Amino acid sequence: MIVVTLTKVPAALRGDLTKWTQEIQTGVYVGNVSARIRNLLWDRIVQNIGHGEATLAYNTNSELGYTFRTTRQDRQVVDYDGVPLMMHLKHPKTPVKPGFSNAAKFHQAKTMAHRRQVQKAVASVATKTVQLPSPLVVLDLETTGLKSVQDQIMSIGAVKRNANGQVESFQRLIQIEGTVPSKITALTGITTEQLQTQGVDLATALKDLREFVQDLTIVGYNVGFDEKFLNVGYQFVEQPNLTNTFRDLMPTVKNAQEFLDNYRLATVLEKYKIQNADPHHALADAQATLALADKLIKNGDFRI
Structure with a gap:
């Protein structure tokens, strides 16, 4: 045994x-x-x-x-x-650096070989034409909880990159029914008073978001969570759901980084050396996620 x-x-x-x-x-x-x-x-x-x-x-x-x-x-x-x-042991043995196993080395070698091929292809095309960054919208929500059928959206943050490479920002605080749970305020810094004084109603926020995203692909990290809340929100205010394509970066990261301890956004951003000025703030998270998407695109791991 x-x-x-x-x-x-x-x-x-x-x-x-x-x-x-x-x-x-x-x-x-x-x-x-x-x-x-x-x-x-x-x-x-x-x-x-x-x-x-x-x-x-x-x-x-x-x-x-x-x-x-x-x-x-x-x-x-x-x-x-x-x-x-x-x-x-009074003095622990020096820990082995990540990536020591044969599996990790093989995965790293395979990843590097793939990136070199992509970089060569991009360099070849670049000699003939100038490529602009992919147009897209990166979206993030802050909510009062994790259940889309009973919790509410209280903040929407998004960044849009147009076909010409110009980046625009979108941010709305949203008035909610009831109060913000104390643990959510501790995590996000958003208070009930802020939403009452600075927020707009949900119908206005979702209408503004639709105009902002237009028909671009919407990208996010664990974006299925955000999509569920948006669908419930649009139904609640009797507006049609967004018909945009949603793309989630989490599966791509899991495939490219098999040996991370976890796949929380903060851990992934640290792995890719991306700074997030204000974690759990919708706009700041969206901006950091755009930087992550660009790195994945540059490495050949993600395409729009």
Whole structure:
């Protein structure tokens, strides 16, 4: 019998491990495999662990009847007269830099090769014609909660790049029914008083947004969330839904960056070295997401 505990590992590894073991609690896997399969599983875990940590405990012919292995940097397994002990290290071992595994190196090499091909193609075309940036609209909403059927839109931010490359901004605060939850105010800085004094009604905001986006493709990060709120909002004010194409950057990032610890916008922006002056502020998030879209387009990972 084996017991494996995982923390902060790529989702792909967690799914892979369920082929041989059963996840009885988040990050805890139990199985009954041969010693050969156990060793192969451990090698697979070590090679694909990314930034995470793993510990393996298994049966053995010892006084205790079991032993264990770990990848933790602040622990070391030592043998004390045949008894395995987990020693706490006063000075943790230097952590391995991200991208050490064969899988990560192969993915990085494949990504770089693809980018070089795209850059060569772009350079070839650039010698013949000047290419303007793709026209699009990047959109972000701030809401009173996560459920589109019961929560409300309280802020819309968007940036539009026209066919000539000119960038325009759009921002509306929206009056809501009731008050802004305190946790939402703490996150966004938006207060009930601001919405009452500076906000417009939902019908006006959505009408203005329609005129702003025109027929351009709408891009966002986890934009399905925003689209659901917009659809509910347009139905509530008895206006037709937007017919624009919505494109989500999150799946593209997950494909291009398989070994991120998580895919929250802040983590992704840090990975791509993009500054966000005011996180959880609709317009600032939209501006940062436009910069992300441009980097993905430049790398050949995303197209409009």
